[in-house]
Amino acid sequence: MTIALSLLLVLAAMMLSFGYFLSGPKYRGPVTDHFDGKKFFTPGVNPAKGLGDVLRWMMNRKRAEWKEQKDIPFGEAPPPRVGRGTRITFVNHSTFLIQTDGINLLTDPVWSERTSPFKWAGPKRLRPPGIRFEDLPKIDLVVLSHNHYDHLDLITMKNVFEKHKPKIITSLGVKAYLDKNQITGSTELDWWEEWPLNDALKIQAVPAQHFSGRGMYDRDATLWSGFVIKRPGGNICFVGDTGYNESIFKEIGKRCAPIGVALVPIGAYKPEWFMSPIHCSPEEAVKIHQELKAKQSIATHFGTFPLADDGSDESIIGLNNALQHQGISPEQFIVLKEGEGREF
DSSP states (O other): OOHHHHHHHHHHHHHHHHHHHHOOOOOOOOOBTTBOSSOBOOTTSOOOOOHHHHHHHHHTOOOOOOOOOOOOOOOOOOOSOOOSSEEEEEEETTEEEEEETTEEEEESOOOSSBSSSOSSSSSBOOSOOSSOGGGOOOOOEEEEOOOSTTTSOHHHHHHHHHHHOOEEEEETTHHHHHHHTTOOOOEEEOTTOEEEOSSSOEEEEEOOSOOOOSSSSOTTOSOOOEEEEEOTTOEEEEOOSOOOOHHHHHHHHHHTOOEEEEEEEOOSOOSHHHHTTTSOOHHHHHHHHHHHTOSEEEEESOSSSOOSSSOTTHHHHHHHHHHHHHTOOGGGEEOOOTTOEEEO
């Protein structure tokens, strides 16, 4: 055996070992229409691309421009509570502070510099979070849509848990990973299951079209979801991370009406041959807005981390073009600046 081959085998063994170390616990439960006993899936949809397609994409990437802007000032500290109505503040990526009817809620919180298992590699933050972590009000609830690094940021979750001790609602299988990392007391929901927040509010997990995994051995071993906060005066839909699926969003729009505000992803969609099973394009985001029958939508999942080949401004331009083509006012599907809060 040559020295080169020996080194290659050692490297491969190290990669496999590290991939195993990164992998999270696997969900075990009864077979359903979206769980085969080992893996989750979106019914009627081809799965996300495999390793061969990943290599094909990586070898032929055509990355559009990303502008690093680290000098953007933080937004003002949000109010401690919003007793009546709803205030939504954009932090970054898929992280929002939702303040409604006396409850303070964070979606998929990320304050780290990279969305990666490494501090020295992986997608790097190119715009700062809109709110200082220290300026957050008391957080009562965190919702985690799935376990990808740009949605379940372990460092941030540990900091949130240590400081605020919030209730955590997440998708099937993610609780075991949180427990393993001393983030305890979470509740995991299957699609369409509900959990009461108080006498007036409930939260419901809803389907999405995506995948899951943190290492090489836990692909689709936990569920991915969106969430709907059911409240008097209009529900709030956090779509999560998803490809476009007409039947899913029409069903959510039907079951969860009326939706007052929807948080809908618009970025990380190119090349579409590779990304479309897992991330919707701006044009598809507008379709989701329409099929949810949302009174208003807010753009998510753009502008912070370069996760795909679309540029930092491309998804916003695409959204505005799609809205114009459909004759929809930009005020019905808004793009907030980091740190900007709106009353609804």
